[in-house]
Amino acid sequence: MATTADSPLPSAALSVEPERLAWLALVLTPGLGPRRILRAVREAGSAEAILGLPLTGLEALQFPAQAVQFIADGQALRAANDELEAMQKSGAAFLTYSDPDYPERLREIFDAPVLLWVRGDVSLLAKAAIAVVGTRHPSPYGSGMAEMLSRDLAGRGVVILSGMARGVDTAAHKGALAAKGKTVAVWGTGIDVIYPKENKALAEQIIASGGAIVSELPMGTFPAPQNFPKRNRILSGMSVGVLVVEAAEHSGTRVTARCALEQNRDVFAVPGNVTTKNAWGPNTLIKQGAKLTATWEDVWEDLPSQVRVELESNWELASKGHPAASLFEEAPLPPAESHVMSVLRHDEVMQLDEIMEKLEPELSSSEVFTALFELELQGRVKQLPGKNYVKSF
Secondary structure, X not given: OOOOOOOOOOHHHHOOOHHHHHHHHHHOOOOOOHHHHHHHHHHHOOHXXXXXXXXXXXXXXXXXXXXXXXXXXXXXXXHHHHHHHHHHHHOOEEEEOOOOOOOHHHHOOOOOOOEEEEEEOHHHHHOOEEEEEEOOOOOHHHHHHHHHHHHHHHOOOOEEEEOOOOOHHHHHHHHHHHOOOOEEEEOOOOOOOOOOHHHHHHHHHXXXXXXEEEEOOOOOOOOXXXXXXXXHHHHXXXXXXXXXXXXXXXXXXXXXHHHHHHOOOEEEXXXXXXXXXXXXXXXXXXXOOOEEOOOHHHHHOOOOHHHHHHHHOOOOOHHHOOOOOOOOOOOOXXXXXXXXXXXXOOOOOEEHHHHHHHHOOOOOHHHHHHHHHXXXXXXXXXXXXXXXXXXXX
């Protein structure tokens, strides 16, 4: 059930059934949070019934005065209709807590969002997923590991969740896309407000590839610091596990990891160089019991057995003899390229002049240029700004 801005919406999104519209109206009412709304719906019997209550009935639900007036004056219903129109223009759908398509794993958490705004394939939200999170300022090693692990897991049917922030999040989404797998971006803005702006093309790729973009915030909501920690509970809540790749001592990634532990989700962590600040987060998590993760198999073997059986039933990899992922296996290379690869590292950039100096006895500058060019075409080496190079994963 995929949608894009240029395709028809799912019937659920176009529906103006009174009950679904009432859920939307309650979410847009100021002063009402998820737990208060869910409690009120249980007491009243339905969301629609709440909108029909008199002032005394709304006050009996312990709604704040501002919310009571907003509903009683009809402003809540008008806001819901305006929001529905904005969603339809943006190719968006919405899921309420009572909808059958609402992700069951998310429904289990303490403060589940009452409503989700979605662009793309709604069905992905219920599938087995790993949330990949980490710093916005990763090292080449961190970016490479996030991309490699996401690529390998997505290629085996696991949905990759992340927040589409700069850094590790972006690398995770790109890894999933490189494997032609599915990825879901959970935003801390409205789903029509791309943040950061440089990820506009990435957002379009996610939708075009059959992925999805999700938010619990109304259309037009701009970035605000308080939105992103709240967003993290959705990332961990929809996942079967959270994979941490580089995070400093005081970072939002810690919030996601804490949410995962509170929600009884598995936590995986990629170990880092102890002399770098971004290694503090994953290394501390490993000391506290997180699964040390170097390859996709480390995640795979800890997935619930029913999840593995479901994913493996769709595999064609085994029959094709697909090799296991490895950080160390490389196909034979011509001598010049082999020399260049021998001096490059996964976790440290090297400037072009430094590469030439190290290889000066064996290779001329033109041979180094040619070898680097060939290695870039093969995807074995990445060129970074300033003529810096790093070995790809």
